[in-house]
Amino acid sequence: MAGSLERAKRGLYAEWRLHALSVVSLAVAFVCLGAALLVVVNLHDLKERWGRIGRASVYLKDGAPPQQVEALVSALKQTEGVREVRYLSPIDARNAALGVADPTLKALPQDAFPASIEVDVAPEVPEAEVQAMVNKLGQLPAVDGVETYGTWTARLGSLLQGGTIAAGALALIVFGAVLAVVASTMRLALTRRRTEVEVLRLVGASDGFVRTPYVLEGVFQGAIGSATALAILALLFFTVKAHADGDLSGLLGLDPAFLPLPVIAAMIATGGLLGALGGALGLRKLTAV
Amino acid sequence: MAHAGGRAPLTPFLRAGSRDALRGGDFSAKKPVLVFDDVQKVYRQPSGGDLHVLRGVELLIERGEFVFVTGPSGAGKSTMLKLVYRAETVDDGRILFCGRDIARLTDESVPFLRRNLGIVFQDFKIVPSWTVSENVAIALEVLGLSSRLIRQRVAVALERVGLAGRGGDRAGVLSGGEQQRLAIARAIVGEPAMVLADEPTGNLDPALALDILGLFEEIHASGTTVLFATHDRTLLDVRPRRILVLDEGRVTDVHAGLAAYAEPAPSYVDGDEADAEPVGARPPRHAREERRLRRVS
Known part of the structure; x- marks a missing residue:
């Protein structure tokens, strides 16, 4: 194996331009795949986070009797799984929404926002129970409507499903491209190093002995190609994030994250594996001597 | 002679450590290292015809022998060697290597x-890019x-061929003669049972x-059997060696180089040729060889 590794290193060094071109092609393909994975991973995190947020906003009707409101708050506080109940008057809601920002919006009337009760439910409470509670609350006379994150989570779920399918299709295309690029590179390398193969054959090298360095070169190409793609992607991601960090976090309620380590490791391993397969495919017919 | 249809199992051709016995050190126990038994080789031509490269070649080379194979271009010298290292396969007959x-x-x-x-x-x-x-x-x-x-063994082999101290050089920068020495070092470093040389001096x-x-x-001289294919008659004259002359796919002459010049023609030499040579100034065998080698070169 050490000898094969040494010969693979020698081959990479001797044909570095050819291999560099191949690595760049692979990196482009893997950047596409990595970007798709990045979107899918962050959408998944967002869905998980929104799914875990058991928050409901119970909007009260104008002129709801204070006793009814107090009774409702008290009942909710005693409900199992409810962590916090907070009453927001129209003024509180207006202040929370506008803050100290826009003077034009400050001209809105005091009762522009409805009074509401904000309910935080513990994450371990099943979604079905939360939904049942929401249905009951919606039937109370003082309640105008109840809003939860459920609908948003459902929409995000379908978006994530679509994204996952698209990423899967893209992955297949990328895998095909990687195999084709590595196999072509290996065929070309084999043609350029025909004498080397002839010599190996003549001194009694087995098929495995001849093929192994080429397959290893494929592994290096695939792994380096995917690693380069990840480096490019990381650079782009953190540059964009640095410029739009606050806005993104505020918009999504989540700090966008780069690909997790297991995904990075899997991408590099996949690159190496595809490189090995491509190398083996490219060497299906070795020069016979 | 048709060879049997069975195939040998996947086993090492020779066991490690058995090679010393196959080298020619012990001349008292000579055994054939290579046997051609009625070997036929035919190439199919694109035009549809058959080209008979070897026609019933019979040959026996013993351990420790040095044998020249000569003949004109297209006589089948290279094919004969290719059959030995299995770059080609026989169409009929057998080739026994170490039995x-x-x-x-x-x-x-x-x-x-x-x-x-x-x-x-x-x-x-x-490989020019390698050292x-x-x-x-x-x-x-x-x-x-x-x-x-x-x-260790590479150093010894390089020393034997006169390339000691050149191990770190790129092979591509060596002269033609040095490159051939390098090829010889590679051929002998594994201490093979036999060295095959296919026109090794053709480019020199x-x-x-x-x-x-x-x-x-x-x-x-160190005991290795050598089969040396060449069409260069000057090499054949250097030392008395056994010489096989291939012509149109047949071994048309087998003789022992200069040492045999004074000896009577062996019985396997074609009778017409043996009789046709004038007896007098030169021994008949010498004249016959000269004529054949003129055809070769």
Whole structure:
């Protein structure tokens, strides 16, 4: 194996331009795949986070009797799984929404926002129970409507499903491209190093002995190609994030994250594996001597 | 003679450590290392016809022999060697190398056969981008020897061919003669049972050709069997060696070089040719050889 590794290193060094071109092609393909994975991973995190947020906003009707409101708050506080109940008057809601920002919006009337009760439910409470509670609350006379994150989570779920399918299709295309690029590179390398193969054959090298360095070169190409793609992607991601960090976090309620380590490791391993397969495919017919 | 349909199992051609016995050190116990038994080789031509390259070739080479194969271009010299290292397969007949029928080897066993052969070509077949040492070491790397042993044996082989101290040089920068020496070092480093040389001096000037022949003589002197294909008659005259003359796919003459000049023509020489030579100033055999070699060259 050490000898094969040494010969693979020698081959990479001797044909570095050819291999560099191949690595760049692979990196482009893997950047596409990595970007798709990045979107899918962050959408998944967002869905998980929104799914875990058991928050409901119970909007009260104008002129709801204070006793009814107090009774409702008290009942909710005693409900199992409810962590916090907070009453927001129209003024509180207006202040929370506008803050100290826009003077034009400050001209809105005091009762522009409805009074509401904000309910935080513990994450371990099943979604079905939360939904049942929401249905009951919606039937109370003082309640105008109840809003939860459920609908948003459902929409995000379908978006994530679509994204996952698209990423899967893209992955297949990328895998095909990687195999084709590595196999072509290996065929070309084999043609350029025909004498080397002839010599190996003549001194009694087995098929495995001849093929192994080429397959290893494929592994290096695939792994380096995917690693380069990840480096490019990381650079782009953190540059964009640095410029739009606050806005993104505020918009999504989540700090966008780069690909997790297991995904990075899997991408590099996949690159190496595809490189090995491509190398083996490219060497299906070795020069016979 | 048709060879049997059975194929040899996937086993090493020779066991490690058995090679010393196959080298020609013990001349008292000579055994055939290579036998051609009614070997036929036919190439199908694109035009549809058959080209009979070898027609019923019979040959026996004993351990430790040095044998020249000569003949005009297209006579079948290279094909004969290719059959030995299984770059080609026989159409009929048998080739026994160390007692094993080469034609019956499986493709997987061919590398094991080649590990017992050292092969030298006219075009050297070295890897120019590798160093001199790497070019020689590859013959031992396929055997799976330790790197320490490989270094030692490569150094010895390079010294034997006069390339000591050049191990770190790129093979591509060597001169033609040096490249051929390198190819010879690679051929002998594994201590093969036999060295096959296919026109090894074809690309070299006459002085270098003699130099390379001298190297083969030295290798032979250490006990290695050598089969040397050439059409250069000046090499055949250097030392008395057994010479096979191939013409139109047949072995048309077998004789023992200059040492046999004064001897009567052997019985296997064609009667017409033997009788046709004038007896007088030169021995009949010498004249016959001269005429044949003129045809060759």
